[in-house]
Amino acid sequence: ATLPGTVPRMVRPAPGQNYPRTGFPLEVSTPLGQGRVNQLGGVFINGRPLPNHIRHKIVEMAHHGIRPCVISRQLRVSHGCVSKILCRYQETGSIRPGAIGGSKPRQVATPDVEKRIEEYKRENPGMFSWEIRDKLLKDGVCDRSTVPSGEASSVSSISRVLRARFGKKDDEDDCDKKDEDGEKKTKHSIDGILGD
Numbered sequence: 001a002t003l004p005g006t007v008p009r010m011v012r013p014a015p016g017q018n019y020p021r022t023g024f025p026l027e028v029s030t031p032l033g034q035g036r037v038n039q040l041g042g043v044f045i046n047g048r049p050l051p052n053h054i055r056h057k058i059v060e061m062a063h064h065g066i067r068p069c070v071i072s073r074q075l076r077v078s079h080g081c082v083s084k085i086l087c088r089y090q091e092t093g094s095i096r097p098g099a100i101g102g103s104k105p106r107q108v109a110t111p112d113v114e115k116r117i118e119e120y121k122r123e124n125p126g127m128f129s130w131e132i133r134d135k136l137l138k139d140g141v142c143d144r145s146t147v148p149s150g151e152a153s154s155v156s157s158i159s160r161v162l163r164a165r166f167g168k169k170d171d172e173d174d175c176d177k178k179d180e181d182g183e184k185k186t187k188h189s190i191d192g193i194l195g196d
Contacts, residue, residue, distance in 0.1 A: 004007050017114065023065075038076065038077075038078055039078075040072065040073060040077070040078070041076050041135070042075070042076025042077055042078075048087070049097030050077065050081060050097070052096075053097070054075060054077060055085055055096075055097075056073060056083055056088065056094040056095060058071055058077070058085050058095075059085070059086070059089050059095055061075075062086055062089075068082045068083055069073040070088060099140055109148035109157055109158070112167075113136065113141060113142060113148055114161050116139075116141050117132055117136070117137065117158060117161050117162065117165075119162075120132050120135055121162060121165070123168065129158040129159045129162065131145055132158050132162075133158055135147075136148075148161070
């Protein structure tokens with residue numbers, strides 16, 4: 001018997017699937033891809049957030065005084081998942097999923113900034129990425145929040161622009177010089193050490 005307001009089973013396994021000893025299939029097909037069945041018989045997709053209607057139901061049931069372990073069994077959602085959603089709701093008032101922490105999206109240079117970077121590099125080919133970054137700030141092309149870098153100390157975005165436009169990193173120029181015979185000499189060559 002199902003209780004009024006419980007969430008129906010999201011996906012029924014197709015006939016002919018391999019069933020483990022428990023009677024539940026290990027994997028099922030869902031509209032979002034391959035799902036798995038938890039120990040309670042609920043379907044989930046690893047790495048994907050629980051659907052919003054189930055999150056709402058968890059919070060609603062908790063407001064009615066139903067204990068997390070009962071919510072878990074009725075909705076076929078793991079106890080850990082129920083606890084996590086209720087803790088986040090208690091701390092933030094939000095039921096929305098969201099990774100805690102994570103990396104910030106990298107700041108990509110706008111076309112105007114890319115043009116300015118190219119100008120600086122043409123005017124002074126030996127200029128390093130960090131010098132370009134400082135000049136962008138000094139000339140008012142960017143401010144600290146819009147300078148292409150990602151991190152305050154990083155210049156990777158500027159280096160990416162330089163590689164895309166000029167095909168080299170700042171300090172590769174010295175390494176790729178050719179000698180009189182047309183052979184590439186690098187500053188890491190063993191020729192000068194051993195002698196002839």
